[in-house]
Amino acid sequence: MVGPFTPMPGGPRLQIAVVGAGLGGLAAAWWLGQRHEVSLFERRPRPGFTASSVSVSGARGAGEPVRIDVPLRVFYAGYYPTLARLYRALVVRSEPVSYAASFTDGQGELYFRYRNLRVADQSFGLLAPQDLLLGRRALRIAGGLLRFHRHALRALRRGELAGISIGEYVARAGYPADFVEGFLLPAICTVCTCSYGHARSFPATVIVDYLARGLASESVRRALHGADDVERRLLAGIPRLHTDARIAGIRRDGAGEGGGVLLQMEDGSRQRFDHVVLAAQANQSHELLHDARADEAEVLQAFRYAPVEVLTHGDAALMPPRRRDWSPVNLMVSPRFDAPESTIWVNAVQPALRHAAPVFQTVHPLRAPRAHTVIGHARFERPVVDAASQVALQGLQRLHAEPARRVWFCGSYAQAGVPLLESAVRSAYEVALRLGAVDAAAGWG
């Protein structure tokens, strides 16, 4: 099970608590547990990573239930080296999926479409000829896309994007509104689950780097048996998982050799650990850290969050009106709203549902699906990435470099780049490295 992973020889065996069982906390507990005694605490009845998943019938009216991840999460190896390596170590199988997308306006008219499935040597290309026949607007978007791909990547390599937001970059470079408003910002909103305003303020380096690692040339993938399978394999290496265990707060207790961290449970009881890894969101971690120093509070508060709603349902009214316009991912883009509505056609991305009744997952719903079709309703918060969060990341690095540190922070917000599964896992790996649980020479990066 452990695979290409080498625990550090020597050093004391520490008692460590990890708070939060999203993928960041699960990965941290898995790595740390190779060397130390680890207890993982999660406030929900099951690990947060899969706590919002739903089950549907696998075939029309019958069949084995099929689990659907909420949210559905994809990755591509170029941008997710740590996740890909972890999946290999856990023997998690993944498969390429088409995340082709359609863009429809507020009147239900399809105005652009692209594809991105590449399997082995069979490339299906990014833009198919029939997609460009959609009209002048599609041609302008395609032109902007090709120009952006060439110029922005070159600007990134030359260091010309440092310190500016993606909104500033496209305004300075004079990209047409059709490309910016009709494609680029909605696409960023969909990947980062954010509003147009937040999309504009993303650092240009972060967005262009996300594209630069091969997104246009390799297919995105999903874990073949979903998040449940990933979680099961991680939990096999985590003997002490406590669910329904909401931590009320933590406080450092003593310094130096005899120092530790007190973990306070909701019922008032306390447990003492040598180290605590806070793998909750930054805003939650700030509340939990009862003796936060001013610099710790400043760093954690600089990571802001925006709410996201995800509905899993069976109402085709949230899809493009014409069936032939349906893609695996479908964006409804209208200037009347602060973000696009994006609906994933789950049957098209999850082969086990190919013959099942239609299932959709809508992120940021702008229209309510018919109530009887709703299968699941989940709310999340997504970290906002902007100039302030970039500065806070440096502050977090400084905190983690303190020699006497006993409280650690991990999660998707805690690494550079778009906050995704990769940053959650990478931040967990970095903490495991600092606590001597993994060997930097083992080749994880």
Ligand SMILES: Cc1cc2nc3c(=O)[nH]c(=O)nc-3n(C[C@H](O)[C@H](O)[C@H](O)COP(=O)(O)OP(=O)(O)OC[C@H]3O[C@@H](n4cnc5c(N)ncnc54)[C@H](O)[C@@H]3O)c2cc1C
């Ligand atoms: C709509 C949507 C679509 C997404 N799509 C993708 C995608 O396609 N690809 C991708 O890579 N990423 C995607 N992501 C992002 C990805 O899901 C997250 O980055 C990742 O799951 C975050 O993991 P985490 O461990 O950092 O945080 P979380 O999952 O937030 O985990 C934190 C955990 O801490 C627990 N916790 C909090 N407070 C306490 C407490 N006091 N006591 C005990 N436990 C506590 C919480 O219950 C939670 O389980 C998407 C996100 C959303 C919302």
